[in-house]
Amino acid sequence: RTPIWLDVDTGHDDAFAILLAAHHPKIQLLGISTVYGNASLTKTTYNTRAILKAIGKEDVPVYAGTAKPFCREAAHAPDIHGESGLDGTTCLPTPTVPVRTNKTALEAMYEALIATPKGTAWVVPTGALTNAGLLFATHPDLVSHVAGVSAMGGAIGSGFTDAPMGTVVGEGERFGNITPYAEFNVYVDPESAKSIISNKALAAKTTLVTLDLTHRFLATGEVQKGMLHGFDSSADSNGKEPSQVRKLFIEILTFFAKTYADIFGITDGPPVHDPLAVVAAFAPALFSDEGGERYEVDVVTDGAHGAQAVAMKSQCGRTIATPVLPGEGGVRIPKRLDDEAVWRMLDECLRAAEKF
Numbered sequence: 001r002t003p004i005w006l007d008v009d010t011g012h013d014d015a016f017a018i019l020l021a022a023h024h025p026k027i028q029l030l031g032i033s034t035v036y037g038n039a040s041l042t043k044t045t046y047n048t049r050a051i052l053k054a055i056g057k058e059d060v061p062v063y064a065g066t067a068k069p070f071c072r073e074a075a076h077a078p079d080i081h082g083e084s085g086l087d088g089t090t091c092l093p094t095p096t097v098p099v100r101t102n103k104t105a106l107e108a109m110y111e112a113l114i115a116t117p118k119g120t121a122w123v124v125p126t127g128a129l130t131n132a133g134l135l136f137a138t139h140p141d142l143v144s145h146v147a148g149v150s151a152m153g154g155a156i157g158s159g160f161t162d163a164p165m166g167t168v169v170g171e172g173e174r175f176g177n178i179t180p181y182a183e184f185n186v187y188v189d190p191e192s193a194k195s196i197i198s199n200k201a202l203a204a205k206t207t208l209v210t211l212d213l214t215h216r217f218l219a220t221g222e223v224q225k226g227m228l229h230g231f232d233s234s235a236d237s238n239g240k241e242p243s244q245v246r247k248l249f250i251e252i253l254t255f256f257a258k259t260y261a262d263i264f265g266i267t268d269g270p271p272v273h274d275p276l277a278v279v280a281a282f283a284p285a286l287f288s289d290e291g292g293e294r295y296e297v298d299v300v301t302d303g304a305h306g307a308q309a310v311a312m313k314s315q316c317g318r319t320i321a322t323p324v325l326p327g328e329g330g331v332r333i334p335k336r337l338d339d340e341a342v343w344r345m346l347d348e349c350l351r352a353a354e355k356f
């Protein structure tokens with residue numbers, strides 16, 4: 001099994017990353033740290049514990065990490081995830097196991113990761129990269145110890161000939177989501193993202209799952225039907241009531257679908273970004289390009305940030321990617337995935353969660 005430490009800002013798509021990491025039989029989930037992002041740290045930590053309760057995995061240790069970037073104010077995404085970070089979920093249970101306080105999140109991450117055999121464990125951030133950046137800055141010995149970092153973050157646009165978000169930023173075009181240039185997780189703390197990507201040894205073992213890929217992984221109506229009843233089940237036709245946990249994950253997709261339709265005009269179904277970073281860590285063969293091409297990536301850290309960013313056409317948080325040849329370093333950016341296989345994998349994990 002692949003050891004994974006998951007670092008989340010639990011909103012709607014992070015919940016699927018937790019489901020996959022906690023229930024896939026080929027993953028050993030070492031623990032979860034939380035970070036501000038979709039909502040405040042207090043809310044994302046609560047949401048993480050509640051999702052673990054819903055899927056019968058409250059034994060996974062949860063540590064609260066950082067509440068803000070170290071040189072910026074925290075930004076949140078209530079327009080996409082609601083005020084709670086996980087709005088629209090009437091089936092969300094109240095967590096019963098408290099967050100761990102016996103050590104800090106960074107200590108817990110380091111101790112769990114350094115205890116794994118060298119070259120096996122992955123750090124998988126699906127929120128702002130603040131915890132991950134601090135981890136490798138505080139414990140540089142981890143860089144050579146881990147198998148890698150697989151982060152959901154960034155948007156590169158160019159290099160994707162049929163990129164759904166557009167390849168050129170001009171009037172009315174965009175490849176980011178928080179601004180026309182920048183993806184949310186990188187935008188909220190670009191310095192932390194840069195600290196990872198500009199560390200050549202760490203970049204060489206980093207995968208970035210960017211919007212260009214995640215916008216190919218849409219929870220369409222057909223997918224939602226499969227997730228509600230089970231992909232190979234005829235339960236919908238014989239009227240069997242779906243389980244609470246399936247109802248919860250459908251509530252999550254329903255809310256997410258509405259905000260993506262309202263804010264971005266994406267009506268085919270919401271892109272479920274975060275579980276793809278887990279997939280890239282333990283099952284890269286599901287990306288038809290065997291895990292992706294390599295790019296030298298620079299993160300723009302200057303320019304307006306906050307309310308004025310869009311009006312001022314700020315490029316802060318943009319990830320500028322230049323292709324590099326194999327053996328010349330850079331980060332891995334997957335471009336193609338077997339989306340049906342990933343949905344089936346998530347369906348299997350829901351089936352496992354239903355047993356609890």
Ligand code: BDR
Pocket residue numbers: 011012013014038077080126127152177183184185273274
């Ligand atoms: C990323 O931002 C968050 O809103 C999502 O959870 C995802 O990690 C997408 O840009």
Ligand code: CA
Pocket residue numbers: 008009010011013014037038126127274
């Ligand atoms: Ca996230």
